[in-house]
Amino acid sequence: xxxxxxxxxxxxxxxxxxxxxxxxxxxxxxxxxxxxxxxxxxxxxxxxxxxxxxxxxxxxxxxxxxxxxxxxxxxxxxxxxxxxxxxxxxxxxxxxxxxxxxxxxxxxxxxxxxxxxxxxxxxxxxxxxxxxxxxxxxxxxxxxxxxxxxxxxxxxxxxxxxxxxxxxxxxxxxxxxxxxxxxxxxxxxxxxxxxxxxxxxxxxxxxxxxxxxxxxxxxxxxxxxxxxxxxxxxxxxxxxxxxxxxxxxxxxxxxxxxxxxxxxxxxx
Numbered sequence: 001x002x003x004x005x006x007x008x009x010x011x012x013x014x015x016x017x018x019x020x021x022x023x024x025x026x027x028x029x030x031x032x033x034x035x036x037x038x039x040x041x042x043x044x045x046x047x048x049x050x051x052x053x054x055x056x057x058x059x060x061x062x063x064x065x066x067x068x069x070x071x072x073x074x075x076x077x078x079x080x081x082x083x084x085x086x087x088x089x090x091x092x093x094x095x096x097x098x099x100x101x102x103x104x105x106x107x108x109x110x111x112x113x114x115x116x117x118x119x120x121x122x123x124x125x126x127x128x129x130x131x132x133x134x135x136x137x138x139x140x141x142x143x144x145x146x147x148x149x150x151x152x153x154x155x156x157x158x159x160x161x162x163x164x165x166x167x168x169x170x171x172x173x174x175x176x177x178x179x180x181x182x183x184x185x186x187x188x189x190x191x192x193x194x195x196x197x198x199x200x201x202x203x204x205x206x207x208x209x210x211x212x213x214x215x216x217x218x219x220x221x222x223x224x225x226x227x228x229x230x231x232x233x234x235x236x237x238x239x240x241x242x243x244x245x246x247x248x249x250x251x252x253x254x255x256x257x258x259x260x261x262x263x264x265x266x267x268x
Contacts (some may be wrong), residue, residue: 075144075153076265079162082140083258090251093134097244103128104237111230115220123220127195129183133176136250138169155264161257168250175243179236186232194223 107125110118118126144153144162153159195218223229 073265075140076261079140079144080258080261080265082137083254083261086136086254087251087258089134089136090247090254093247094244094251096132096134097240097247100240101237101244104233104240107233108237111224111233113224118220126220126223127191129188129191131179131183133180134172134247136169136172138166141165141169155260158257158260158264161253161260165253165257168253172243172246172250175239175246179239179243182232182236182239186228187236190226190229190232191223194219194226194229 103125107128110122110126113122141162145166153162
């Protein structure tokens with residue numbers, strides 16, 4: 001920046017010195033009554049001023065472009081790190097959802113089965129309420145879309161991808177909300193109605209012997225024939241399959257943006 005200002009100042013000084021020389025020549029020509037030559041030198045003086053201003057403007061424009069490139073590079077690097085993290089998170093989520101689908105399908109196989117035929121692993125699946133929410137980062141992408149950083153991105157195709165990405169993230173989060181509501185509002189109440197938490201207490205602990213002896217026992221048979229439980233398990237399975245499809249789609253979009261970003265970084 002300082003070098004640019006110094007160069008512009010040098011051009012101005014040089015232009016000023018040259019103009020002084022032109023003025024001296026003009027006065028001499030005017031004194032000698034050589035109007036045609038005077039006019040030519042006057043025109044040269046005007047052209048010199050214009051050329052000097054154009055050079056200064058060009059240098060200032062190049063400096064602005066350089067500053068914008070620096071800002072653009074920072075934006076790209078920040079977004080690239082966020083997308084790389086999301087790719088790792090989504091890969092893990094896809095594995096998690098795939099395993100969850102398999103467990104839910106196994107649970108459906110137990111519907112209507114008598115309690116005496118259920119193993120301990122089967123019972124654990126039947127009452128499974130675990131759900132770990134997947135956190136996909138969006139700080140950098142939201143910062144770009146919500147501020148004037150968007151105008152520093154030169155690639156139109158990259159702008160379109162970045163602008164559409166928050167909607168993909170919202171779709172992913174909304175699907176997670178659906179699954180959490182099924183678990184909290186439908187599965188948890190019906191399971192607690194038929195299943196006693198006594199069963200999860202340590203098997204060989206003296207402290208819980210009395211509670212186990214006189215506490216209400218679980219009724220897996222009633223639970224497994226309960227329509228609300230069956231519908232909730234099936235709905236959870238369908239929504240998890242939907243979550244898996246959305247996760248795969250989001251991963252593909254994330255990878256597309258990351259690839260485009262790397263291409264732009266190589267250009268810069």
